Amino acid sequence: MKNKVLAVMLAVIIAVLTFGFAGCKNASSNAAASDFDAIKSSGKLVIGITIFDPMNYYAEDGVTLTGFDTDFATAACEKLGVTPEFQIINWETKEIELNAKKIDVIWNGFTVTEEGKQNIDFTNSYMFNKQCVVVKAENADKYQSTADLDGLSVVAEKGSAGEDAIQGDEFLSKNYTSVQAQTDTLLEVKSGTADAAVLDYVMAKASVGDGTSYSDLAIVEGIDLAYEEYAIGCRKGSDLDEKLNDVMAELVADGTIETIAEKYDLTANLITK
Amino acid sequence: MSFSAVTLRLLDGFQATLFIFFVTLFASLPLGMVITACSMSKFKPLHWLTRTFVWIIRGTPLMLQVIVVFFGPGLIFDVQMRSRMTAVLVAFIINYATYFSEIYRGGIESIPIGQHEAGQVLGMSKRQIFFRIVLPQVIKRIVPPMGNEIITLVKDTSLANIIAVIELVMAAKTIVSNEHIIWPLFYIGVFYLLFCGVLTILFNFIEKKLNYYKG
Numbered sequence: 420m421k422n423k424v425l426a427v428m429l430a431v432i433i434a435v436l437t438f439g440f441a442g443c444k445n446a447s448s449n450a451a452a453s454d455f456d457a458i459k460s461s462g463k464l465v466i467g468i469t470i471f472d473p474m475n476y477y478a479e480d481g482v483t484l485t486g487f488d489t490d491f492a493t494a495a496c497e498k499l500g501v502t503p504e505f506q507i508i509n510w511e512t513k514e515i516e517l518n519a520k521k522i523d524v525i526w527n528g529f530t531v532t533e534e535g536k537q538n539i540d541f542t543n544s545y546m547f548n549k550q551c552v553v554v555k556a557e558n559a560d561k562y563q564s565t566a567d568l569d570g571l572s573v574v575a576e577k578g579s580a581g582e583d584a585i586q587g588d589e590f591l592s593k594n595y596t597s598v599q600a601q602t603d604t605l606l607e608v609k610s611g612t613a614d615a616a617v618l619d620y621v622m623a624k625a626s627v628g629d630g631t632s633y634s635d636l637a638i639v640e641g642i643d644l645a646y647e648e649y650a651i652g653c654r655k656g657s658d659l660d661e662k663l664n665d666v667m668a669e670l671v672a673d674g675t676i677e678t679i680a681e682k683y684d685l686t687a688n689l690i691t692k
Numbered sequence: 693m694s695f696s697a698v699t700l701r702l703l704d705g706f707q708a709t710l711f712i713f714f715v716t717l718f719a720s721l722p723l724g725m726v727i728t729a730c731s732m733s734k735f736k737p738l739h740w741l742t743r744t745f746v747w748i749i750r751g752t753p754l755m756l757q758v759i760v761v762f763f764g765p766g767l768i769f770d771v772q773m774r775s776r777m778t779a780v781l782v783a784f785i786i787n788y789a790t791y792f793s794e795i796y797r798g799g800i801e802s803i804p805i806g807q808h809e810a811g812q813v814l815g816m817s818k819r820q821i822f823f824r825i826v827l828p829q830v831i832k833r834i835v836p837p838m839g840n841e842i843i844t845l846v847k848d849t850s851l852a853n854i855i856a857v858i859e860l861v862m863a864a865k866t867i868v869s870n871e872h873i874i875w876p877l878f879y880i881g882v883f884y885l886l887f888c889g890v891l892t893i894l895f896n897f898i899e900k901k902l903n904y905y906k907g
Contacts, residue, residue: 470869477870481701507866508856515759519766 454657458523463502466492467522469510473683474528487683491545492526494675498666514538517654524659525652535652540660544648545667545676546688550584551623552639553608553616559637565590565644571614572596574604581617584644591617602626605633617644624687648690693871702876705863706883708777712849712859716784717842723785724792731797749790755851758783762855780852788845795837799830832902839895843888860884 458464468475474488484505496503508516516522517539531541552568562568569590575581577597581604585591596613598604604616605626620638627636653660670676671691680686730742749757762779765771773779803826811821853862860883864876 470866472870472872477866481697481870506856507858507862509854512759512854515763515767519763520770520772521763521766 454654455659455662463504464496465504465506465522467508467513467516467525468505468527471528487685488526490679494670495666528649529652530647531650538655539652540655540657541650541652542660542663544650544690546649547690548688549620549646550581550617550644551620552642553623553627553636554639556635556637559639562639563641568615570594573615574598574607574613575617576601580645585617608636609633621687698876702863705858705860708859709849712852713846715781716788719785720789720792723789724796727789727793728796746790749787754787755854757787758851758854776855776857780857791841795834799834803829835899843891846888
């Protein structure tokens with residue numbers, strides 16, 4: 420009887436293990452084919468995203484995914500002939516998701532870094548972001564580097580990326596004051612209570628210059644702080660990045676990217692090579 | 693975003709939380725018995741194999757086990773487990789069955805050997821001794837530690853968010869990053885509290901019902 424009990428137990432263990440792996444799909448049959456061929460034959464591109472406004476986020480209804488990267492990826496998948504499948508991931512585990520083939524690309528305003536390049540194949544960059552310096556228009560030409568701003572009073576929004584950039588710079592940080600909002604920084608410079616403001620490039624581009632209420636202010640060309648570029652991350656050694664570069668070039672050529680960027684007010688950040 | 697809209701969306705996540713909880717509970721309760729039997733087996737290789745298994749499962753974080761079950765097959769064998777929920781359930785069921793098995797074992801071993809001997813003297817079979825004498829006492833004794841473990845399971849379901857399963861915590865995190873508001877992250881505490889409250893009342897009731905052999 421004891422042996423019978425034992426046999427039943429072993430049978431149950433084996434059954435549980437078998438059940439556990441029943442959900443697995445063996446993909447090794449595709450191992451010889453290239454990454455892109457495997458994606459093509461599966462008919463879908465699994466895109467790893469996080470909720471990151473304005474790249475990928477939920478619309479008012481709380482279900483529809485929208486955003487620049489959402490539209491961009493959808494348009495690119497149409498060209499590739501595959502269906503996009505957006506998969507929410509944790510940003511900290513993105514490399515594991517990619518290597519374990521849970522996702523095929525990381526497409527979520529992904530900043531290109533040298534460290535990242537060692538584990539990920541990036542496509543060409545399609546967008547950039549930076550912090551810029553805004554001063555009175557008549558002084559804009561005087562400055563070429565942050566050293567020229569040595570000792571001048573600088574303002575930025577408290578806790579902003581601009582503040583981080585200032586604190587990482589020995590000249591800008593000398594006489595720095597934090598204010599409540601990015602728009603306040605412009606008011607400070609306009610009224611003369613501060614010499615320079617550091618703020619988001621997109622915001623500055625939209626807020627200063629001709630036709631705005633800050634027409635007497637200008638962005639200092641040549642001083643780029645915290646400059647970063649966004650690209651699509653593919654598996655190391657994948658051929659997908661080449662395919663995406665081709666598709667991207669097509670989307671630039673036919674104006675699709677431009678249209679999408681306009682929709683999300685990101686035209687100033689677009690890199691069109 | 694309004695309070696009711698947030699609540700409604702969190703309820704979607706709460707459904708997944710409940711799903712993980714109930715499936716894990718109902719699958720690991722019987723599986724735990726199997727592990728107990730293997731663990732208490734007189735067949736030594738099986739005994740040691742099971743003890744090693746228990747050591748590994750109890751000795752590593754559940755979060756790591758979830759990661760291993762989900763990413764491991766893809767990284768090592770290029771075999772894909774597509775469903776994130778399946779990975780969570782497999783990891784949770786194995787983990788909880790192991791903990792339950794130790795509670796069962798403790799309960800069974802707490803019955804004095806004298807009772808087995810008394811049963812034998814009275815001419816009862818081993819099976820009769822186990823089901824009529826040992827088991828009713830074991831069930832009664834393991835209710836408090838089982839209650840403890842089951843309430844822990846409610847909160848452990850939040851670990852599923854490590855592989856981006858949209859359960860309660862992940863649902864709240866999604867709302868936080870989408871709507872730029874932070875209160876939903878704290879508000880989900882209420883869901884866990886209420887659910888654990890219900891379970892506490894349930895376990896008190898069960899303990900009262902099992903209040904036999906008194907005096």
